[in-house]
Amino acid sequence: MPGSWPQDNFPSLNSDNHSITSKATRQYNCLAWAARETSRRWEPDRLGIYYWPSGVPRTLTVDAFVRAYGTLGFRLCFDGSLEPEIEKIAIFVIERGDSKIPTHAALQLASGEWTSKLGDCEDISHATVEAVSGPIYGKPFCYLSRPRLA
Amino acid sequence: MSQTISITQSPEPEVSVVVGAYYKVFVTRSESDENTEQDEPTYHALFTNRCTFQSVLDSAKGPSIEDSLKFKRLVAQWHRERDETSSVTDMATCPSYQKIMAMGDVAIPLILAELRSEGDEPDHWFWALHAITDTDPVKEEDRGNIVKMGAAWLKWGEGR
Numbered sequence: 512m513p514g515s516w517p518q519d520n521f522p523s524l525n526s527d528n529h530s531i532t533s534k535a536t537r538q539y540n541c542l543a544w545a546a547r548e549t550s551r552r553w554e555p556d557r558l559g560i561y562y563w564p565s566g567v568p569r570t571l572t573v574d575a576f577v578r579a580y581g582t583l584g585f586r587l588c589f590d591g592s593l594e595p596e597i598e599k600i601a602i603f604v605i606e607r608g609d610s611k612i613p614t615h616a617a618l619q620l621a622s623g624e625w626t627s628k629l630g631d632c633e634d635i636s637h638a639t640v641e642a643v644s645g646p647i648y649g650k651p652f653c654y655l656s657r658p659r660l661a
Numbered sequence: 662m663s664q665t666i667s668i669t670q671s672p673e674p675e676v677s678v679v680v681g682a683y684y685k686v687f688v689t690r691s692e693s694d695e696n697t698e699q700d701e702p703t704y705h706a707l708f709t710n711r712c713t714f715q716s717v718l719d720s721a722k723g724p725s726i727e728d729s730l731k732f733k734r735l736v737a738q739w740h741r742e743r744d745e746t747s748s749v750t751d752m753a754t755c756p757s758y759q760k761i762m763a764m765g766d767v768a769i770p771l772i773l774a775e776l777r778s779e780g781d782e783p784d785h786w787f788w789a790l791h792a793i794t795d796t797d798p799v800k801e802e803d804r805g806n807i808v809k810m811g812a813a814w815l816k817w818g819e820g821r
Contacts, residue, residue: 537782538807551805554749560787562805
């Protein structure tokens with residue numbers, strides 16, 4: 512059964528490379544999901560309406576995203592390859608002129624698959640990190656890692 | 662007890678009273694079937710005797726039918742415009758969302774009614790509420806928890 516997201520937004524997703532793992536909800540978003548939070552949304556909104564880690568600039572920049580996950584112990588790493596006992600996050604960007612606008616974060620599972628929350632729609636597990644690339648999320652730009660929690 | 666006055670004594674144009682009362686009567690009646698009996702005198706007085714109660718006059722300050730229809734149209738447009746972005750900032754910069762915010766105070770009861778109808782899955786109204794009212798009743802520890810954020814705004818709305 513297809514998810515509730517517009518199929519055109521995720522042209523690389525097909526029935527063979529992902530599975531739906533939750534119902535659609537607005538109660539958390541992709542940034543929270545990558546941080547393993549499901550009870551609040553992470554948003555770097557300038558008005559300060561939503562949750563964003565304390566002390567991290569509320570800007571739509573890769574640097575702010577890296578610092579936000581840094582509060583959970585994630586640090587920049589070379590790639591998204593599977594490493595034993597290491598947990599990784601991919602940060603996606605879309606390019607607008609010379610700017611790189613962060614759009615999405617996906618979390619690597621212990622199996623090597625990735626998991627993403629698609630906007631206000633469902634969250635999914637997907638075989639490759641690039642499976643959610645497309646016109647909305649752009650493509651993976653950098654990776655963060657930390658020791659996998661027990 | 663509310664004071665009964667004649668509509669002809671009101672400094673307000675008659676049409677504005679009727680428009681506000683329409684909103685009062687139909688919104689109230691559709692939201693609570695058990696109040697039908699209680700609402701009947703107001704309905705009767707409004708549309709037959711052309712006199713009204715203070716509560717109806719007060720509700721005349723609410724959104725007009727035109728405002729309500731405009732709001733509904735903009736909400737539908739906003740749902741079409743926004744993509745599956747995770748960014749509330751992007752959603753809030755949609756032209757239709759900007760137009761809702763530009764409606765100003767008159768949009769507040771409409772947004773709160775929408776928020777109430779959405780239950781545990783409130784839509785992204787917090788940006789607009791904050792921008793229009795320049796206030797935020799949400800506790801610091803509840804930021805991001807949209808269920809608690811929605812409850813805080815509904816409580817704020819009751820106290821207006």
